[in-house]
Amino acid sequence: MAGDAATFPWPASVPELDAVFAQIVGTEEGRSNPYPGYERLRSVAPVYRSGLGFTACTRYEECEIVLRDPRFGKDERDRRDALEERFGDLEMFPPEFLDMSRERRSMLFLNPPDHTRLRSLVNRAFTPRTVEHLRPQIASLVDGLLDELAEGEPVDVMDKLAFPLPVAVIGRMLGVPERDWRHFREVMGRATALLEPVISPEELGHAIQAQGELEAYFHGLVAERRARPGDDLVSSLIAVQEGTDKLTELELIGIAILIFGAGFETTTNLIGNGLLALLTHPEEMARLRDNPGLLRSAVDELLRYDSPVQFDGRLALEDSVVAGVPVKAHEEIITILGAANRDPAHFSDPDRLDLERDQGPPLSFAAGIHFCLGAPLARAEGQVFFGRLIERFRSIELATDTPVFRNRITLRGLSTLPVIVRS
């Protein structure tokens, strides 16, 4: 089908909805509580075409369709074109950043067959069965962190628990030495700004620099493991690379960076957002204390209620139609997972936190071929963490009336979460 307006009419954009969208992504108030804005988008036009050139989906059903349908995929166009479209000119970008050879892209940004090839190399390390064996190790990491927590005075959960646990779990799996873990909180924080829908030139510069630092670090780690292999995922990927022609050096480094970053940035925010939700719903916290059997459904409900990943998206690979809205090839479609998870057509009374909810999984791990590789691991970490935490402390109190969220929307999380614990 031709892409011009005569044969493929674009629906008019809805300026009112663009204003709501801008309020969500572009203001501190919107980012710290996007849910009223999502509700407005969902009720006026669940799939709407923005004057800014993308289409946004806010309901569960359409988000899931877009995430699962192979007509929507990742943007594999030359990075120059995509950046020029977004930022106007390319002067601010270092040449190595513009060099977006396919080899530099991680599976998260690729379509089949490359996506399938890369994902299949690491799939086995993250299956539910493999992850079950990690539970005792996760429990002992959690217990070690809880042992160190000062009682009776404010402590920052983000700093003392929410970051250190996931980085230790994924750092050990990958073979990243413990002395380096802490440093990555700041570096990865800068790098992931690239996933945001709105980014200042300054943040962009910092993010590009962080990306370079990550590549340099993992180059070094791969060289070290090549010389002295260990019992870790980087060493087994090196063995795959040497034994077959299935993996280039840049791809290997890309996988390591992706798994390391995805492994802690998001799970950190499952712990932070999840604990905040429990602390602001004491009746649900009490229910969980009385019935630890609820841990599995509780973690899925915490993921739904305040998802660590709020925005996801695809590129239309051909002209198509989503819920009656025509979408052109190369158009970006934003799937707002945080809005889909509060869709009343899918979850009854969606603004209520209900740890016993049994209405199917949230879209927090997305769907389709890019469904989160680490979902079983993230769930296991969440279940073990909340289980041990409430078992250890008789009382956990929020030590602020105004928890502060980071200035982010795609990866939603708190900057600090001060609490007072007592055993």
Ligand code: HEM
């Ligand atoms: C609560 C924690 C987590 C959340 C909410 C989360 C969320 C997501 C989402 C929404 C995607 C899909 C992105 C897309 O559709 O393009 C994704 C992909 C991915 N996640 Fe997670 N994630 C979490 C934890 C983890 C962990 C612990 C790992 C560690 C291995 C991990 C590794 C990955 C990888 C490798 C992908 C790319 C998969 C692909 O492109 O096929 N994630 N995650």
